[in-house]
Amino acid sequence: MSEDYPYWPDEFVRKYREAGCWRGETFGGMLRERAAAHGDRSAIVGGEERVTYAELDLNADRLAAGLKGLGIRKGDRVVVQLPNVPVFFDVIFALFRLGALPVFALPLHRRSEIVHIASYSEAEAYITIDKYAGFDYRTLASEVKAEVPGLRHVLVAGNPGDHLSLEETYAHEIPAIRGKLHPLQVDRSEGQASDVREEQPGTPDAGPAPGDTAFLQLSGGSTGLPKLIPRTHDDYIYSLRRSAEVCGLDGGSVYLAALPVAHNFPLSSPGALGTLYAGGTVVLARSGSPDEVFPLIRKEKCTIAAVVPPLALVWLEAAKTRGETLHPLQVLQVGGAKFSEEAAKRVKPELGCTLQQVFGMAEGLVNYTRLDDAESVITGTQGRPMSPLDEVLILDDEDRPAAPGTIGHLLTRGPYTIRGYYKAPEHNARSFTPDGFYRTGDLARMTPEGNLVVEGRAKDQINRGGDKVGTEEVENHLLAHSAVRDAAIVSMPDEFLGERSCAFILSRDPHTGGDELRSFLRRRGLAAYKIPDRFEFIDSFPQTGVGKVSKKELRQRIAALLLEEAGVKS
Known part of the structure; x- marks a missing residue:
């Protein structure tokens, strides 16, 4: 457990343990058990690389030993920014074994986000890749290291350039694994087994306890840069186990990871980690393009895949054009x-x-439509909570229960929903009720059968096809431009992505246009999906009765303008 964020009260800890939710498992132990049971089975497939459970277990031990040699210890934070490559799993399980905390960054993040994440988490190390999708992460790593003095190590998979080589960090001999020979610990150069031993429990280097923090994820960032979400071994493994049960995963399941696996959705719902928990196989795609994933589904006999709505639409159009289905895929999660x-x-x-x-x-709560639900439920709702111990409230603006079937604010608590963000006491006071319910920021209604229908967001956040854009963060960057007097960013409807972003600008210079502001944001290291899709220059902002900018009116204004433009085009 940690003093850096609120933990579940003792009565809830007892409740969740007695109910069998929290079974005292850790990620390191989970992998060890799966390797013992399914050693020769493929755990991870990425390109031409296939990694068995036994190999993944060994790789995690060797890398953990190497990271320990660099001084990485239990409780240390390590920013992990890796795309869909097999080494991602070596890294996170090595850190799990040490009790160090991966801080999951996304491949799209750039200097602004990584500097914030590394500084906020007080990271000891940053692990990334050399190049991916045309971007050189080594240059980014150099910029981050220059701006974050406390960052002691940068490790790079592939050609490290001026940084440490991740590949060379793997130890040839492991000094610590259970006081006995590791079944696969063989020196690759000599072909001889090494004596492999583990520190005994209770020593300073013993691994994490089930109630310890396992890693830190990023919030959607509705107010400025992302907050950090602490997940424990106990609560997250329960989420994996329950997800795997609801989704019917077993050892024959083959999960296609078409989204970046550091996202919570493809990581755990049931995602890559849920598939490994079930003893199945994870197939990594470099992108969600039909040109890549359709042949991959056939080649690897994928049974389940997960996408965001825009990608689902792309797959639908591609399948229609090509006159094919996704056989043998059984389940498509959206x-x-x-x-x-x-x-x-x-x-x-x-x-x-x-x-x-x-x-x-x-932050926690996961809802699924069940595979045997009626088609009307599957197509018309967002499902129901996966755990019988999930508690869900729908409240009106005064925090009173909303009338049945009406739209209200969604709140939740449960055995895998956090009780507070990492080192954010002021935000926690706003986002959590005194009795531990998390204010999700979603507007929803519940059907008589208990299924949720999500109707929108109460928080000022733009959901751009699954990528969350915190408007305050982008507004702050825009205000750094000398020509920008004020900026207000709102969502605008989009048929493909659901929402795009529009920046309303009060300008000091009539000659400064949208192209200049886009270039300015790129130069400031902002991720591409956060750069506004449209700029509108106006003379003044509409205001609410208390003098605040009325973003509601701005949203109405841009929606009306889009309708007018569509009418002109038709």
Whole structure:
């Protein structure tokens, strides 16, 4: 447990343990058990690389020993920014074994985000890749290291350039594994087994306890840069186990990771980690492009995949154009943003697989439509909570229970929903009720059968096809430009992504346009998806009765303008 964030009260800890939710498992122990049971089975497939459970277990031990040699210890934070490559799993399980905390950054993040994440978490190290999708992460790493003095190590998978080589960090001999020979510990150069031993429990280097923090994830960042979400071994492994049960995963399941695996959705719902918990195989795709994933589904006989709504639409159109289905895929999960009912109705007849809607959040609560639900439930709702111990409230603006079937604010608590963000006491006071319910910021209603229908966001956040854009952060960057007097960013409806962003600007210089401001934001190291899709220059902002900028009116204004433009084009 940690003093850096609120933990579950003792009565809830007892409740969740007695109910069998928290079984005292850790990620390191989970992998060890799966390796013992399924040693020769493929755990991870990425390109031409296939990693068995036994190999993954060994790789995690060797890398853990190497990281320990660099001084990485239990409780240290390590920013991990890796794309969908097999070494991602070596890294996170090595850190789990040490009790060090991965801080999951996303491949799209750039200097602004990584500097914030590394500084806020007080990271000891940053692990990334050399190049990916045309971007050189080594240059980014140099910039981050220059701005974060406390960052002691930068490790790079591939050609490290001026940084440490991740590959060379793996130890040839492991001084610590259970006081006995590791079944696969063989020196690759000599072909001889090494004596491999583990510190005994209770020593300073003993691994984490089940109630310890396992890692830190990023919030959607509705107010400025992301907050950090602490997840424990106990609560997150329960989430994996329950997700795998709801989704029907077993040792024969083959999960296609078409989204970046550091996202909570493809990591755990049931995602890559849920698949490993079930003893199945994870297939990594470099992108979600139909040109890559359609042949991969056939080649690897994938049974389940997860996408966000815009990608689901791309797959639907590609399948229609090509005259093919996604056979042998059995389940297509769609989550990360609301999936329109009309698009949802197309999945089964056009792709030949069952749709499963997923609505959840990195802070905890996950809802699924069940695979045997009626088609109207699957296409028209976002499912129901996966755990019988999930508690859900729908409240009106005065925090009173909303009338049945009406829209209200969604609140939740449960055995895998956090009780507070990492080192954020002021935000925790706003985001959590005194009795521990998390204010999700979602507007929803509940059907008589207990399924949720998500109706939008109460928080000022833009959901751009599953990528969350915190408007305050982007506004702050814009205000650094000498020509910008004020900025207000709002969502605008988009048929493809659900929402795009529009920046309303009060300008000091009539010659400064949108192209200049886009270039300025790129130069400041902002991720591409956060750069506004449209700029509107106006003379004044509409105001609320208390003098605040009325973003509601700005949203109405841009929606009306889009309708007017569409009318002109038609």
